[in-house]
Amino acid sequence: MKINTHRDLEDLRDKLRAESGGWIRVGMATCGMAAGAEAVYRLLCAEVKKRNLNVKVSRCGCLGACYAEPLVEVGVNNQPAVKYQHVDEKVALEILEKHVIGRSTAAEHIFVPEGEKTQVRLVLRNCSVVDPESIEDYIAHDGYLGLAKVLAEYNPGKVVDEMKLAGLRGRGGAGFPTWMKWNFGRTVQADQKYIICNGDEGDPGAYMDRSVLEGDPFSVLEGMAIGAFTIGATKGFLYIRAEYPLAVERVQKAIDKAYRYGFLGQNILGSNFSLDLEIRLGAGAFVCGEETALIASIEGKRGYPTPRPPYPTVKGLWEKPTVINNVETLAAVPVIFVKGGAWFASIGSATSKGTKVFALTGKVKNSGLVEVPMGTTLRQIVFEAGGGVGGGKKIKAVQTGGPSGGVIPVDYLDTPVDYETLVKLGSIMGSGGMIVMDEDDCMVDIAKFYMAFSVEESCGKCAPCRIGTFQMLHYLEKITNGEATMKDVEKLEEIARATHKASLCGLGQTAPNPVLSTLRYFRNEYIEHVQNKKCHAGKCKGLMVHHG
Amino acid sequence: MLKSKILIIDDDAAFIETTSQFLITNGYDAISTPSGASEFNCVKHEAPDLIIMDVILANRPEGVELAHCLCDDAVLKDIPIIMVASPEYVPLAQKSPNPCVKAILEKTASPQQLLQTVRTYISRRSEKHRAIVEEVTKLVKMWEGKKGSLIMILHELQNHYGYVPRDVAFVLSDILDVPMAQIYEVITFYNFFKLTAPGKNIVSLCMGTACYLKGAPQLLEEFKKVLGIKENESTKDKLFYLQIVRCLGCCGLAPVVMINGKVYGKVARADIKTILDTYREGQTA
Numbered sequence: 001m002k003i004n005t006h007r008d009l010e011d012l013r014d015k016l017r018a019e020s021g022g023w024i025r026v027g028m029a030t031c032g033m034a035a036g037a038e039a040v041y042r043l044l045c046a047e048v049k050k051r052n053l054n055v056k057v058s059r060c061g062c063l064g065a066c067y068a069e070p071l072v073e074v075g076v077n078n079q080p081a082v083k084y085q086h087v088d089e090k091v092a093l094e095i096l097e098k099h100v101i102g103r104s105t106a107a108e109h110i111f112v113p114e115g116e117k118t119q120v121r122l123v124l125r126n127c128s129v130v131d132p133e134s135i136e137d138y139i140a141h142d143g144y145l146g147l148a149k150v151l152a153e154y155n156p157g158k159v160v161d162e163m164k165l166a167g168l169r170g171r172g173g174a175g176f177p178t179w180m181k182w183n184f185g186r187t188v189q190a191d192q193k194y195i196i197c198n199g200d201e202g203d204p205g206a207y208m209d210r211s212v213l214e215g216d217p218f219s220v221l222e223g224m225a226i227g228a229f230t231i232g233a234t235k236g237f238l239y240i241r242a243e244y245p246l247a248v249e250r251v252q253k254a255i256d257k258a259y260r261y262g263f264l265g266q267n268i269l270g271s272n273f274s275l276d277l278e279i280r281l282g283a284g285a286f287v288c289g290e291e292t293a294l295i296a297s298i299e300g301k302r303g304y305p306t307p308r309p310p311y312p313t314v315k316g317l318w319e320k321p322t323v324i325n326n327v328e329t330l331a332a333v334p335v336i337f338v339k340g341g342a343w344f345a346s347i348g349s350a351t352s353k354g355t356k357v358f359a360l361t362g363k364v365k366n367s368g369l370v371e372v373p374m375g376t377t378l379r380q381i382v383f384e385a386g387g388g389v390g391g392g393k394k395i396k397a398v399q400t401g402g403p404s405g406g407v408i409p410v411d412y413l414d415t416p417v418d419y420e421t422l423v424k425l426g427s428i429m430g431s432g433g434m435i436v437m438d439e440d441d442c443m444v445d446i447a448k449f450y451m452a453f454s455v456e457e458s459c460g461k462c463a464p465c466r467i468g469t470f471q472m473l474h475y476l477e478k479i480t481n482g483e484a485t486m487k488d489v490e491k492l493e494e495i496a497r498a499t500h501k502a503s504l505c506g507l508g509q510t511a512p513n514p515v516l517s518t519l520r521y522f523r524n525e526y527i528e529h530v531q532n533k534k535c536h537a538g539k540c541k542g543l544m545v546h547h548g
Numbered sequence: 549m550l551k552s553k554i555l556i557i558d559d560d561a562a563f564i565e566t567t568s569q570f571l572i573t574n575g576y577d578a579i580s581t582p583s584g585a586s587e588f589n590c591v592k593h594e595a596p597d598l599i600i601m602d603v604i605l606a607n608r609p610e611g612v613e614l615a616h617c618l619c620d621d622a623v624l625k626d627i628p629i630i631m632v633a634s635p636e637y638v639p640l641a642q643k644s645p646n647p648c649v650k651a652i653l654e655k656t657a658s659p660q661q662l663l664q665t666v667r668t669y670i671s672r673r674s675e676k677h678r679a680i681v682e683e684v685t686k687l688v689k690m691w692e693g694k695k696g697s698l699i700m701i702l703h704e705l706q707n708h709y710g711y712v713p714r715d716v717a718f719v720l721s722d723i724l725d726v727p728m729a730q731i732y733e734v735i736t737f738y739n740f741f742k743l744t745a746p747g748k749n750i751v752s753l754c755m756g757t758a759c760y761l762k763g764a765p766q767l768l769e770e771f772k773k774v775l776g777i778k779e780n781e782s783t784k785d786k787l788f789y790l791q792i793v794r795c796l797g798c799c800g801l802a803p804v805v806m807i808n809g810k811v812y813g814k815v816a817r818a819d820i821k822t823i824l825d826t827y828r829e830g831q832t833a
Contacts, residue, residue, distance in 0.1 A: 034798045034811035066800025204756035207797030242703060242740050243793065281703050284739030284794070300698035302737040318695065361758035361799035368800050402757065435757050449760055453794075459737075 002262035004270035016140035022055035022076035029062035035069035061127035061215015066368035085111035115385040127215035135257040146337035165341030167353035172326035175419035184313035185231030185323040195236040202286040203402030206433035208357040209327035213247035217254035223330030286457035305505035349375030352418035362435035379413040393438040401430030404510035406517025442539035443522040450514040465508025468499030481542035551577040555596035559606040603633035619648040622744035711742035746789035747782035756795030
């Protein structure tokens with residue numbers, strides 16, 4: 001079953017494509033499962049078998065529209081595919097009878113996605129299409145063509161050039177150019193190098209990495225293989241949160257299948273390149289998203305960060321050069337080599353190329369995953385892709401970057417989103433959590449929520465972060481309890497700046513962001529809490545609700 | 549082989565002296581609590597294989613109370629206790645049954661009878677120990693010779709036992725030749741690992757940002773009220789364990805609660821009792 005050449009792969013792809021007839025796909029990522037997709041999938045499988053219908057029922061990853069789950073898509077009789085929303089077992093039967101057998105549609109359940117045209121599905125291209133447990137399905141959708149092309153036509157230097165042309169930057173949050181990281185890894189000399197996929201998605205409110213791992217694990221493996229070839233790594237790890245059991249299961253299956261076809265192991269696709277991949281589980285520590293802490297964790301130790309330099313590309317896992325890329329970054333790599341770096345660079349803004357997936361949640365009408373070109377404005381994301389704010393309320397702010405990010409008030413909604421613009425506004429891109437807040441949300445309370453998270457997750461190694469976050473939380477509690485003076489607000493700001501400057505790693509350096517950004521844009525709310533002892537949104541229990 | 553360690557807790561110096569000499573002669577390692585020290589801390593520190601304890605102690609707490617304290621401790625409850633008492637105090641000990649107290653003997657019982665009882669519970673304990681060694685060896689096997697596998701092994705153990713029991717960690721320390729301190733250092737760093745057995749049904753309340761905004765804190769209050777416990781605690785009947793998780797990644801369904809593997813979306817405060825009750829009925833059925 002091993003595939004040895006680029007040509008073999010294309011032949012197999014064409015053969016698999018020719019075989020496929022009618023199909024029904026059920027969205028079965030965690031969000032779909034939570035809404036009851038499993039029962040629908042089982043029922044459809046059983047009924048199709050019982051009635052001897054000539055359609056293939058398969059699972060697929062996240063369709064991105066969590067608010068409409070469970071989602072089912074039907075493509076039969078050479079007609080355009082149709083998506084159905086809120087499908088339970090009864091609706092599933094109706095779809096079978098009216099659409100698959102009756103050749104019309106179950107019209108009242110059709111899902112009309114809002115704001116599709118704002119979106120460009122590049123990282124999520126396979127997520128609603130390919131069966132995540134079928135490597136054949138992945139191959140039929142041009143899977144592994146990128147790797148085959150790289151192994152046949154490229155040398156590592158040329159891969160770096162193509163990545164530079166593409167301009168892909170790290171999607172984990174900091175936006176470091178991927179080509180540069182790979183080039184550091186490539187040029188350093190060592191007897192052993194490693195590649196690591198960072199799947200320790202820690203921002204509470206971001207789940208695109210989970211969706212990609214659950215919905216399209218093969219793209220991540222293919223991206224890792226291209227990266228490993230470039231830097232000269234023969235061994236790699238996928239570090240995945242233990243809280244994502246479905247992702248772990250699907251990635252493990254994908255690894256096993258990739259070995260069977262010869263996309264992993266010795267002499268991949270008949271070349272001299274060999275790579276072994278293994279999963280390592282996280283164990284619930286936010287700090288392990290930080291590269292040096294993640295490395296310590298893979299080594300089986302406490303996830304303590306270490307000062308940089310030396311950078312992991314010089315001295316990483318077991319002291320060997322190591323390149324760490326985020327899930328979303330790696331999933332974007334294969335398509336760059338199928339369609340070309342120039343094509344990738346044609347999408348996005350001047351400094352940030354390609355697309356970004358956001359987990360659009362909170363007080364938004366249609367929460368779910370949206371993928372938009374870099375440079376799309378916040379307004380387009382919230383109002384076009386997300387359908388605006390529900391419940392007749394007014395939008396107050398958008399939070400990006402989770403506990404390391406900040407809030408962006410409504411006046412700045414027309415800002416095109418990329419790494420630089422968000423930093424300028426006092427927030428960060430982060431891993432892509434985007435939380436919409438309305439007039440019922442108190443900004444001091446939000447800052448307190450994130451600070452409580454950082455206190456809990458601070459690893460305790462360096463004092464500025466350990467003590468700074470604790471003190472900031474103390475002042476925030478004083479403020480929300482109505483016991484603070486304006487002097488305390490000053491202190492809070494002072495500690496925030498000190499913690500930012502003095503902390504050892506990214507966690508501590510960015511932990512003050514929620515405080516600093518709410519102080520920057522919503523200082524009046526702080527003042528109202530302190531001087532009038534009032535909480536406008538009515539969130540802070542220690543205070544009176546402000547009426548009128 | 550290492551000698552089994554027996555701790556004698558008594559305020560009668562003559563009893564301690566004769567009993568420990570007798571046990572040592574019979575191949576055991578016998579120790580007693582130094583005077584003035586806290587018996588409870590001594591047990592914790594020495595981690596004996598068995599305890600012989602007087603019902604009446606000069607300093608409070610009394611033996612019966614101390615036995616209850618030990619039994620309530622998640623770690624120390626596995627140590628078997630043999631109570632000894634003057635005949636008139638035997639009823640006192642019997643009045644307050646305790647699963648850790650395996651036998652109650654009169655102080656006047658013959659040394660042979662004491663030895664017999666000691667042997668019985670020590671050998672039960674070593675059988676249990678042998679079973680653990682066997683199990684842990686099996687679970688660790690696939691990670692043999694692999695670098696940095698401690699966290700993955702702890703995942704295996706927690707999957708198997710539901711938590712990482714202390715005696716299992718001791719065995720692991722022997723097998724891997726890794727100091728116990730290093731194992732505990734890792735366990736206590738990561739939120740995912742538990743040191744005590746959780747209740748049968750694990751209730752995970754999502755406290756991600758979206759869930760927080762949509763009312764998760766109010767749900768937490770309700771869960772605490774209905775279950776009568778705080779987070780990271782189990783109910784007295786061991787039916788439920790309540791924990792807060794960072795993000796279940798179902799933000800579209802916020803607020804979200806997961807019980808065992810099942811996810812409940814858009815949960816309202818009023819739903820909680822009904823949801824929990826389905827797990828209660830399952831228990832009685």
